[in-house]
Amino acid sequence: MSGGKEDAHLARSIGLFALIVYGIGDMVGAGIYGTIGVAAGKMGNAVWLAFIVSMVAALLTGLSYASLASRYPKAAGAAFVIQRAFEWRFLSYAVGLSVACSGLTSMAAGSRVFAANLQPIIGSPPLWCIFLAFIASLTLINLCGIRECIWMNMICTTVEVGGLLFVIAVSLPYFGRVDYLETPSAAGALTLPLLMSGAVLTFYAFVGFEDLLNLGEEVKNPRRTMPWGIVVALGCVTVLYVLVSIAAISVVSYSHLADAQKGAPLAQITKIAAPWMPHQIYTGITLFAVANTALINFIMGSRLVYGMARQGLLPAPLGAVNRSRRTPHAAILTLAAIVSILAFSGDIAELASATSLLLLLVFALMNAALIMLKTRKSESKGEFEIPTVIPLLGCLVCATLIISRLASAAAGTRAPLIASLLLLMIGILYFVMRPRDVVAVAD
Secondary structure, three states: OOOOHOOOOOOOOHHHHHHHHHHHHHHHHHHHHHHHHHHHHHHHHHHHHHHHHHHHHHHHHHHHHHHHHHHHHOOOHHHHHHHHHHOOHHHHHHHHHHHHHHHHHHHHHHHHHHHHHHHHOOOOOOHHHHHHHHHHHHHHHHHOHHHHHHHHHHHHHHHHHHHHHHHHHHHHOOOOOOOOOOOOOOOOOOOOHHHHHHHHHHHHHOOOOHHHHHHHOOOOOHHHHHHHHHHHHHHHHHHHHHHHHHHHHHHHHHHHHHHHHHHOHHHHHHHHHHOOOOOOHHHHHHHOOOOOOHHHHHHHHHHHHHHHHHOOOHHHHHHHOOOOOOOOOOHHHHHHHHHHHHHHHOOOHHHHHHHHHHHHHHHHHHHHHHHHHHHOOOOOOOOOOOOHHHHHHHHHHHHHHHHHHOOOOOOOOEEEHHHHHHHHHHHHHHHHHHHOOOOOOOO
């Protein structure tokens, strides 16, 4: 159990290399394995260009997060920064829980994907048995400690990144065989609206870098380590995504990549470029990728809830820290129970899409918060300062992506409605909880 105030601190066990691997694993696990096929169907052979444009959008916000991390390395992450900048408890509360919701829905969806992929391999157990066992396993790892979580993340990241590097390697002989600007449009031409539409889609392959902010109290020398961890992770993932997208459309027609009936995109590539490779291999890699994403979301959510409880935004017991393992055990167990309930929901794809909209809103607010903090003379500078124009551009880009999604009739209106409902529920919870005043102080 947690002890006195002197015991209520997380263990600083994460160095720069581990932080970079953590960030890469978070983005890759939730990104390229799930988006490359759909993105190729929309962008054609120019899909690699969409990844570059979305990387610019992600890097603008990533640089803002890196600067904020060097100023305020706090487990509460976005909630702490928003409170510090705007001094508005409700906004801090809504932002913190919006980020937590995105992690929980992603983890619940991941548990069902894991079960669906594993069941054909092991046989008879019903899906609910598999995904509950999966959630229980992740809970045990998270309870053991951040060091164990980081080791698990390193193993999973090695497997999933290794799978992508293998795809690139076997596809090299096919490079240069297609027109890399050909698109599915009637004229086959690459237009600015098409490029922006593709960037909106591929942007979500970069989501995950923001989770690093919630590890601020478990990173060694966080004011220097965290900014470089975020920037280097984004750079590595960009190179990987561009090479994989070029490899994909060099080997397989973009129309085939987008056709789910023809199998997973990466499996289609290896079937042609490495026909000797058993198809079960990429099923296994997918399981590692899903497990890694779910674990990282679990770590992020539990640390965020712990940090918000320490700020007074959630019930104080959720800020408890285990004496021996130095983990926020109360937050971990609470979120495990919530995710287990969410996993029984038949269709949470729209909920996951809605929380992506919430994340873009959070990104816009975080960029705005940095602008406000940079203009406040009483605020101390961090070790990674950036020009004000960067968060300003980041704010505009996030707003553009949100407007593009809301204006897209083809994408439907259910996700925005769910996002609005989540915000309403968060608002109701706030007024029921009546959290005490928050003292937003830096270390």
